[in-house]
Amino acid sequence: MFDFLKRKKNGPVITNLPVTTDIHSHILPGIDDGAPDIETALNLVKGIYDLGIRKTVATPHVISDLYRNTPATINAALKQLQDACAVAKIDISISAAAEYMLDDFFLQQLRDSIPLLTINKNIILTEQSYASSTDNLHQIAFEIITAGYRPIMAHPERYHFYHQNYDTYKRLKDMGFLLQVNLLSLTGYYGKPVAKAAKYIIANDLADLVGTDLHHERHLEMLQHKNSLRIFNDLLGSHKYNNLDII
Numbered sequence: 001m002f003d004f005l006k007r008k009k010n011g012p013v014i015t016n017l018p019v020t021t022d023i024h025s026h027i028l029p030g031i032d033d034g035a036p037d038i039e040t041a042l043n044l045v046k047g048i049y050d051l052g053i054r055k056t057v058a059t060p061h062v063i064s065d066l067y068r069n070t071p072a073t074i075n076a077a078l079k080q081l082q083d084a085c086a087v088a089k090i091d092i093s094i095s096a097a098a099e100y101m102l103d104d105f106f107l108q109q110l111r112d113s114i115p116l117l118t119i120n121k122n123i124i125l126t127e128q129s130y131a132s133s134t135d136n137l138h139q140i141a142f143e144i145i146t147a148g149y150r151p152i153m154a155h156p157e158r159y160h161f162y163h164q165n166y167d168t169y170k171r172l173k174d175m176g177f178l179l180q181v182n183l184l185s186l187t188g189y190y191g192k193p194v195a196k197a198a199k200y201i202i203a204n205d206l207a208d209l210v211g212t213d214l215h216h217e218r219h220l221e222m223l224q225h226k227n228s229l230r231i232f233n234d235l236l237g238s239h240k241y242n243n244l245d246i247i
């Protein structure tokens with residue numbers, strides 16, 4: 001009835017993210033550089049729920065020399081968070097996969113046919129080092145796909161070594177990677193070159209997915225900011241992202 005109060009000259013106030021499913025976050029307590037404890041994890045979940053997220057796939061890092069997470073460590077943290085959400089009566093579906101660094105540890109698991117944690121049937125989230133591009137990426141993509149998985153490349157816009165040649169994003173897709181842009185990249189949170197690359201990927205319809213990559217309260221505050229929500233709406237409003245379809 002008082003909808004007009006929510007409207008400003010330049011359009012309605014936006015309160016939700018442009019997707020209701022998030023396939024990239026670090027909200028599981030205590031197992032990577034995301035939420036350090038269950039209280040923080042629960043606050044992050046409450047925050048994304050209030051932004052309209054109803055399904056979320058937590059994707060803790062699996063990195064050889066930092067976070068050697070396994071299905072056991074990840075599923076234990078998942079159960080802890082699911083139980084806390086049930087007690088807090090937050091009606092959100094939380095599952096877990098992982099964000100696999102494309103390092104030797106990952107390749108060893110792949111070559112030993114150790115089952116990887118998938119976002120749905122066969123989709124895995126992967127990332128590279130920010131320091132330098134991955135050697136033999138084409139070959140690694142081939143091995144992933146041959147093993148029966150479909151890889152997502154997390155936040156391709158954040159790799160500075162691609163900023164000199166945006167054609168690389170198309171090449172990543174040709175290798176078989178789905179591309180997942182971080183929402184906060186679009187706001188300039190990670191810097192101007194990252195924002196520019198993210199906008200290029202979106203504008204050229206190269207993005208398959210968007211995600212929060214939520215690690216902590218600062219990320220949540222930035223996602224909640226009215227200017228951020230306006231940017232997401234303006235840049236993504238006319239594009240379709242299948243965050244829902246792949247779950």
Ligand SMILES: [Fe+2]
Pocket residue numbers: 024025026099154213
């Ligand atoms: Fe991440």
